[in-house]
Amino acid sequence: MTLSRNISLKPDQSALLFVDVQNFAAHPKGAEFSGLTSNEFTDRYGWFFNELETRVIPNMQAIQSACRNSNIEVMYTTIESLTLDGRDRSLDYKITGFNVPKGSWDGKVISQLEPYEDEIVLPKTSSSVFVSTHIDYILRNLGVKQLVISGLITDQCVESAIRDACDLGYLVTEVTDACLTYNRERHDNSLKTIRGYCRQVTSKELLEELANA
DSSP states (O other): OOOOSOOOOOGGGEEEEEESOBHHHHSTTSGGGTTOOHHHHHHHHHHHHHHIIIIIHHHHHHHHHHHHHTTOEEEEEEEOOSSSSOTTSOHHHHHHTOOOOTTOGGGSBOGGGOOOTTSEEEEESSSOHHHHSOHHHHHHHHTOOEEEEEEEOIIIIIHHHHHHHHHTTOEEEEEEEEEEOSSHHHHHHHHHHHGGGSEEEOHHHHHHHHHTO
16 A cells, blocks of 8 residues: 555545634734834735735635535634633743733634634644644544645744644645745745645645545
8 A cells, every 4th residue: 555645635534724814913903013113014024915915815715615615624723822811821922922812803813714603713822733722632523634734824833733733644735825924935945844744735726626526
C-alpha cells in the first residue's frame, strides 16, 4: 500500500477550518492595530489589507460556499480568552500582549465569513488550535480524517495548526491563496517551509476538485 498526502477530499470525512479570520486581526478597526496613526497603519499593513480584501477574502468565501454545498463541515477558530482579563491565556500570548476578551467584537469571525448558526467556532488562547481547544476530540467525533486549512497568519497560527494536525494523523490540505501574512516574502517562505507536511492547492484547484467529487 502506497501512502500519500496528495489525496482528493472525500466530503463525508472532510472539514474546512478557518484560522483567526476575525475582527481582531482581519478588520482595520481590530484591536491589533489600535494606537497606530493612519500613516503607520498604511506603512505596516497597507499591503496586507489590500491583499486580504481584494484577493484572499473572496477566495475564502468561495471555498466556504463550495464546502457548504458539498456538505463538508465548516469550522472556525478565533483568538479569544475565556475570561475578560485574559488570565487564562498562554504565557506566549501574555508576553505578546494579545488579549481578546471573552464575548468581544474582536473575537468574532469577520462579517464576510459569518458562520452559520450551527457551524462550530472554537476560541483559542495559543498559536495552535490543537493546543488550547478540544478540536481533535471534535474532529474525531465528526469522523473527519481530511482537514482543509485557510486563514491567518500563514507563518504563525496557520503553520501551527498544520503541523499539529499532521502529527495527530489528519491529512491536511492548505489552500495557498486563502492564507495570508504581512508580506509576500514571509508568505512564500511559509509555503515552502510547510510543504513537506501537507498537500497544497489553490482555491481554484479546490473548487474544481469539489465540483468533480
